[in-house]
Amino acid sequence: MANERPYRALIERLKAVGLRPTRQRLALARLLHEGGNRHLSAEQLHEEARAAKVRVSLATVYNALHQFTAAGLLREIVVEPGCSYFDTNVEDHHHFYYEDSGRLEDIPGEEVRLARLPKPPKGTRLSRVDVIIRVSGGRG
Amino acid sequence: MANERPYRALIERLKAVGLRPTRQRLALARLLHEGGNRHLSAEQLHEEARAAKVRVSLATVYNALHQFTAAGLLREIVVEPGCSYFDTNVEDHHHFYYEDSGRLEDIPGEEVRLARLPKPPKGTRLSRVDVIIRVSGGRG
DNA sequence: GTGATTGCAAATCTTTTGCACTAAA
DNA sequence: TTTAGTGCAAAAGATTTGCAATCAC
Numbered sequence: 001m002a003n004e005r006p007y008r009a010l011i012e013r014l015k016a017v018g019l020r021p022t023r024q025r026l027a028l029a030r031l032l033h034e035g036g037n038r039h040l041s042a043e044q045l046h047e048e049a050r051a052a053k054v055r056v057s058l059a060t061v062y063n064a065l066h067q068f069t070a071a072g073l074l075r076e077i078v079v080e081p082g083c084s085y086f087d088t089n090v091e092d093h094h095h096f097y098y099e100d101s102g103r104l105e106d107i108p109g110e111e112v113r114l115a116r117l118p119k120p121p122k123g124t125r126l127s128r129v130d131v132i133i134r135v136s137g138g139r140g
Numbered sequence: 141m142a143n144e145r146p147y148r149a150l151i152e153r154l155k156a157v158g159l160r161p162t163r164q165r166l167a168l169a170r171l172l173h174e175g176g177n178r179h180l181s182a183e184q185l186h187e188e189a190r191a192a193k194v195r196v197s198l199a200t201v202y203n204a205l206h207q208f209t210a211a212g213l214l215r216e217i218v219v220e221p222g223c224s225y226f227d228t229n230v231e232d233h234h235h236f237y238y239e240d241s242g243r244l245e246d247i248p249g250e251e252v253r254l255a256r257l258p259k260p261p262k263g264t265r266l267s268r269v270d271v272i273i274r275v276s277g278g279r280g
Numbered sequence: 281g282t283g284a285t286t287g288c289a290a291a292t293c294t295t296t297t298g299c300a301c302t303a304a305a
Numbered sequence: 306t307t308t309a310g311t312g313c314a315a316a317a318g319a320t321t322t323g324c325a326a327t328c329a330c
Contacts, residue, residue: 041319112258
């Protein structure tokens with residue numbers, strides 16, 4: 001985050017989904033997409049922003065996360081009560097959940113194969129399928 | 141819940157898992173297992189208790205739900221932030237989640253077949269696999 | 281300019297906790 | 306008795322909201 005030059009691509013991406021590329025949204029988007037796929041809570045992202053010297057309020061972090069999620073730039077995941085994670089990977093994939101540490105980890109889409117799936121009940125359409133493999137006992 | 145006679149089987153079940161069969165726990169256990177498989181939040185169960193003229197505090201409902209879950213009598217499910225559901229079905233099965241209404245519905249175990257599953261990362265053991273099929277657009 | 285966005289603080293909601301009181305064994 | 310369990314009210318967290326100030330266009 002040393003580089004303050006606005007990233008064209010990010011700006012376009014935000015504009016494309018109807019969000020003004022504000023200083024805060026750009027900074028958060030950059031933080032989110034640094035260093036590969038991540039699973040961050042609002043609080044964690046807020047902390048990262050602080051660490052990166054980006055001044056942004058927690059309320060704005062929540063706003064941005066929800067707007068990004070609505071725009072398909074993020075995916076929200078809830079495994080435990082009282083804490084949402086936002087996944088920067090919006091491709092088809094699933095998760096390991098380390099119960100002891102509360103950490104999430106991506107599983108590439110191919111590594112889980114659903115051989116049979118019931119069809120959505122009449123009048124509904126499939127939104128998505130979440131597979132969460134809960135493991136415990138390790139170092140997380 | 142008209143019948144106030146303590147149910148032997150329930151009493152034994154609670155004792156078996158090390159929980160004293162108190163008036164509150166018995167009443168809640170009965171409510172939970174009335175009418176087949178259900179997915180209730182603490183608030184909903186508390187409301188049902190009120191409706192059934194069972195005097196029990198919300199804190200006790202939370203306590204009981206967590207104790208029952210720890211004892212394997214219930215299963216906790218979290219799909220949206222800010223609300224846990226407790227599933228009276230502890231058999232192997234998965235769920236439909238109606239995004240519009242927030243309702244959960246059981247899918248019998250056989251109707252979802254996982255043909256391939258990665259093994260738990262080194263040092264961890266499988267705790268359980270949750271499959272949540274999210275659907276939207278219907279009446280929920 | 282003008283309307284979207286932000287920050288702050290207060291409000292909300294779910295869940296947990298501390299502790300005196302009550303009930304089961 | 307003795308110890309677990311309960312109720313209440315307060316506390317704790319996560320998230321949302323209201324609204325004036327600020328920023329993008």
